Amino acid sequence: MFANFLINGAINSSIYALIALGFSLTFGVAGIVNLYHGAYYMVAAYLVYFFITSGIPSFISVVLSLLIVMVLGAFLMKYPILYLQKKGESIYILIFTLGSAYFTQYLFKLLFGASYYSIPSFYDKSTKILGEVIPGSRLFAFIVSVITIILVLLFINKTKFGKQILATSQDKYAAELVGVNTSMIFVVTMSLAALLSGIAGIVISPFLSISPNMWLTTLLKAFSIVILGGLGSIPGSIIAAFFMGYLESFVSLVWTSSMTEVVFLVIVFIFLIFRPTGIMGKKTI
Amino acid sequence: MALLDINNLYKKFGGLVATNNITFSVEKGERVGILGPNGAGKTTIFNQVSGFIKPDGGEIIFNGENIIGKSPEFIAKKGIVRTFQIVKPFKGMNVYDNLKVATLSPKMKEEIKNETERKKWIEYIIDICELKNVAYTMTDLLPQGYLKKLEVAKSLAIKPKVVLLDEPFAGLTHSEIEPISKVIIKANEVSGTSIVLIEHRLKEFMQLVERVIAIDYGEKIAEGTPEEIVKNKKVIESYLGKGGEEIVNS
Amino acid sequence: MYIFPVFKDYYLLNVFSIAVIYAVYAASWDFLSGFTGKENFGHAAFIAIGGYMIGFISSVYPIKPFLSIPLAAVVSAIFGILIGLPTLKLKGPYFALATLAVATIFEKLSISLSDLTGGEEGIYGIEFLTQGQISSFYFVLTFAVLAILIMYILGKSNFGLILKSLRSDEDAARALGIKINFYKISAFAVSSMFAGIAGSIVAHFYGYIGPDIVYPLSLNSIIMAVVGGIGGIVPAALGGFFLTFISEMLSEFGDWNQLLYTVVLILSTLFLPSGIFNYLGAKIRTIGSKAGEK
Ligand SMILES: Nc1ncnc2c1ncn2[C@@H]1O[C@H](COP(=O)(O)OP(=O)(O)OP(=O)(O)O)[C@@H](O)[C@H]1O
Numbered sequence: 110m111f112a113n114f115l116i117n118g119a120i121n122s123s124i125y126a127l128i129a130l131g132f133s134l135t136f137g138v139a140g141i142v143n144l145y146h147g148a149y150y151m152v153a154a155y156l157v158y159f160f161i162t163s164g165i166p167s168f169i170s171v172v173l174s175l176l177i178v179m180v181l182g183a184f185l186m187k188y189p190i191l192y193l194q195k196k197g198e199s200i201y202i203l204i205f206t207l208g209s210a211y212f213t214q215y216l217f218k219l220l221f222g223a224s225y226y227s228i229p230s231f232y233d234k235s236t237k238i239l240g241e242v243i244p245g246s247r248l249f250a251f252i253v254s255v256i257t258i259i260l261v262l263l264f265i266n267k268t269k270f271g272k273q274i275l276a277t278s279q280d281k282y283a284a285e286l287v288g289v290n291t292s293m294i295f296v297v298t299m300s301l302a303a304l305l306s307g308i309a310g311i312v313i314s315p316f317l318s319i320s321p322n323m324w325l326t327t328l329l330k331a332f333s334i335v336i337l338g339g340l341g342s343i344p345g346s347i348i349a350a351f352f353m354g355y356l357e358s359f360v361s362l363v364w365t366s367s368m369t370e371v372v373f374l375v376i377v378f379i380f381l382i383f384r385p386t387g388i389m390g391k392k393t394i
Numbered sequence: 395m396a397l398l399d400i401n402n403l404y405k406k407f408g409g410l411v412a413t414n415n416i417t418f419s420v421e422k423g424e425r426v427g428i429l430g431p432n433g434a435g436k437t438t439i440f441n442q443v444s445g446f447i448k449p450d451g452g453e454i455i456f457n458g459e460n461i462i463g464k465s466p467e468f469i470a471k472k473g474i475v476r477t478f479q480i481v482k483p484f485k486g487m488n489v490y491d492n493l494k495v496a497t498l499s500p501k502m503k504e505e506i507k508n509e510t511e512r513k514k515w516i517e518y519i520i521d522i523c524e525l526k527n528v529a530y531t532m533t534d535l536l537p538q539g540y541l542k543k544l545e546v547a548k549s550l551a552i553k554p555k556v557v558l559l560d561e562p563f564a565g566l567t568h569s570e571i572e573p574i575s576k577v578i579i580k581a582n583e584v585s586g587t588s589i590v591l592i593e594h595r596l597k598e599f600m601q602l603v604e605r606v607i608a609i610d611y612g613e614k615i616a617e618g619t620p621e622e623i624v625k626n627k628k629v630i631e632s633y634l635g636k637g638g639e640e641i642v643n644s
Numbered sequence: 645m646y647i648f649p650v651f652k653d654y655y656l657l658n659v660f661s662i663a664v665i666y667a668v669y670a671a672s673w674d675f676l677s678g679f680t681g682k683e684n685f686g687h688a689a690f691i692a693i694g695g696y697m698i699g700f701i702s703s704v705y706p707i708k709p710f711l712s713i714p715l716a717a718v719v720s721a722i723f724g725i726l727i728g729l730p731t732l733k734l735k736g737p738y739f740a741l742a743t744l745a746v747a748t749i750f751e752k753l754s755i756s757l758s759d760l761t762g763g764e765e766g767i768y769g770i771e772f773l774t775q776g777q778i779s780s781f782y783f784v785l786t787f788a789v790l791a792i793l794i795m796y797i798l799g800k801s802n803f804g805l806i807l808k809s810l811r812s813d814e815d816a817a818r819a820l821g822i823k824i825n826f827y828k829i830s831a832f833a834v835s836s837m838f839a840g841i842a843g844s845i846v847a848h849f850y851g852y853i854g855p856d857i858v859y860p861l862s863l864n865s866i867i868m869a870v871v872g873g874i875g876g877i878v879p880a881a882l883g884g885f886f887l888t889f890i891s892e893m894l895s896e897f898g899d900w901n902q903l904l905y906t907v908v909l910i911l912s913t914l915f916l917p918s919g920i921f922n923y924l925g926a927k928i929r930t931i932g933s934k935a936g937e938k
Pocket residue numbers: 407410412430431432433434435436437438439479
């Protein structure tokens with residue numbers, strides 16, 4: 110039981126961290142709360158399903174889907190979101206991104222119907238850890254999430270481009286003064302966020318179902334984790350992701366899995382009231 | 395006892411002491427200036443006196459009552475009103491309605507008995523602040539000069555006993571400053587409102603105030619008439635620096 | 645009394661009734677969010693309080709509308725205050741998440757506590773609003789007109805002006821001595837009260853309350869109000885009325901209808917952010933004043 114809790118908590122947490130990382134980056138760098146973030150996750154999952162069932166090899170399906178999601182993210186930032194941001198009134202960005210997510214939901218419902226789908230596992234050898242049998246697809250999701258997070262952190266902290274992203278997140282105007290094209294940074298960041306969310310959507314697809322409303326809970330969790338970690342703080346988001354991942358495992362261990370989300374949201378609400386700046390306080394990215 | 399007595403006002407932000415035992419007082423009907431370089435702690439004094447930031451120590455005695463740590467709403471009702479360095483007009487409404495919001499403050503409940511009186515009062519404020527030609531213009535469309543005026547007008551609209559004006563001239567041309575300066579003097583002379591003014595525009599500042607409190611790094615370094623202050627060594631070093639005297643003498 | 649076409653078929657009458665109720669949903673969203681700038685992403689929670697309360701009572705005692713509606717008004721106003729108090733300081737995305745969380749908690753509980761709520765199925769057997777379709781329609785219409793009128797008058801009043809000042813700058817209002825918390829809490833109470841009454845009326849109107857007629861309204865209220873135009877109650881209400889009317893008329897197209905609904909939202913945030921009816925209102929006024937000049 111306890112080993113199960115430990116392992117499943119780690120798997121959930123790593124996926125949450127992956128999704129939250131992109132959401133946090135978009136906020137930290139561009140100051141945008143992107144309610145479309147969960148939709149990238151869904152779009153990638155459906156695309157992979159579609160390509161694989163059309164007979165395209167798995168690997169190519171995945172690459173193709175991720176590319177499309179990245180282009181979608183870049184497009185959304187470059188045109189509608191930056192346009193709305195210039196006009197001020199961030200509420201319209203919230204509404205636009207939420208509306209677009211629902212649009213995507215209804216579109217997919219029309220295209221694919223309301224049924225649940227799933228895709229074959231990318232890696233299906235089960236492994237025994239601490240006496241628990243872990244399905245290959247879950248282990249795969251965990252490993253991919255962790256590696257991706259590490260790569261992204263290296264990219265941001267070590268490359269020149271990543272440093273420009275950091276500079277933009279700290280002070281947009283100062284970054285512009287030293288010649289950073291911040292609009293382009295915004296676009297790339299969104300594209301990266303879409304990629305991360307997309308990867309998460311694909312690695313969970315073999316063991317969670319693909320459905321037209323899968324984006325909303327995901328969005329809500331990413332949003333909650335990022336607020337809990339302190340909007341815009343990457344270390345905060347990762348810590349919060351693990352906190353929430355384990356909290357869920359804990360609730361389903363001692364109570365029932367149907368209450369995990371309720372407990373999660375109650376904690377988020379309480380946190381918002383008593384510590385709206387999150388565990389890491391101010392923006393530290 | 396003065397109208398407003400500030401004793402040993404102390405505020406720390408993390409490791410930074412923003413106001414270090416600042417003491418000064420403001421008499422009824424007086425025009426006091428606060429002078430100091432950027433980051434000296436001037437706005438932080440206003441933030442504490444107006445209740446927007448809780449001081450870590452000291453006393454703020456207004457009309458014999460210690461108002462330290464009270465809410466901005468409470469302090470405004472008592473009669474201290476502040477303006478903001480970066481103007482805060484109510485957007486999405488016109489100048490008239492901006493002033494109307496001010497007249498709806500609890501401070502004005504007893505003063506204004508009905509809507510006719512309210513209208514009269516708003517029109518009076520519009521008149522003395524020379525806002526007539528923009529009275530029905532949305533604030534979103536107003537140029538900076540008018541917004542600065544509106545900021546002062548809103549504060550005067552609640553008939554304050556003390557007005558704390560945070561850089562009301564910043565970013566304005568000389569010709570834009572004059573009418574605001576006149577309004578301030580008028581409010582002071584007609585209604586006996588005490589004025590506390592923060593300004594970097596030395597020439598206009600020195601003409602307007604009767605007494606200056608100079609601060610640097612959160613500490614009071616000098617106090618005196620404008621003439622005394624511009625000759626004070628400490629002030630010249632800290633604030634005016636090289637070439638400072640020229641500005642003052644010009 | 646009402647100069648209204650006598651509807652030959654009840655279908656249209658039904659659609660009309662629902663559309664006016666939805667107008668109240670949109671208007672009550674506007675009263676809190678459009679005025680004070682605290683964008684509520686969980687309006688359905690307010691609606692749920694009214695609707696489900698009637699459902700719970702009805703499952704033990706067949707409560708009549710004349711009793712239940714005032715009860716719903718009180719309970720939902722109190723609930724609004726209870727949500728308003730802790731979230732007073734939250735703004736923008738923080739407030740959005742807090743309200744989204746509340747509504748989602750409600751939704752999950754409505755579905756999982758099925759002993760009490762009937763789960764996905766909802767609760768049936770609630771007393772009908774009145775004995776007949778036509779009288780029910782008039783009841784709904786009277787309520788909607790009154791509710792919208794009250795919110796409109798409040799919005800136009802000095803009270804509404806203060807709410808609008810909060811939307812722009814809370815600190816500027818506090819500096820003048822305005823008791824901002826009192827006004828924010830009042831806006832919560834009014835908004836949730838009307839949403840809750842509307843929710844309870846819907847429950848009586850259908851004789852049913854369930855997740856399908858409550859929870860989509862968190863988003864829909866925003867869509868209706870934003871597409872109609874915020875900050876003036878009537879444009880939001882018109883947005884609610886027309887969007888619902890059109891969408892109900894097109895409901896046979898099923899999912900296409902929902903897709904269209906979101907397209908309208910996206911296009912209007914991009915190209916007409918002030919809202920269709922605010923825009924039309926401004927147009928009519930300029931034409932009017934031009935004609936006046938001549
Ligand atoms: N809320 C705050 N939190 C942390 N530090 C603050 C805060 N407010 C002010 N400070 C710091 O306190 C110091 C004094 O700031 P203050 O705004 O009072 O300066 P000022 O004299 O008004 O300067 P200026 O002329 O530029 O307006 C500054 O170093 C500022 O960064």
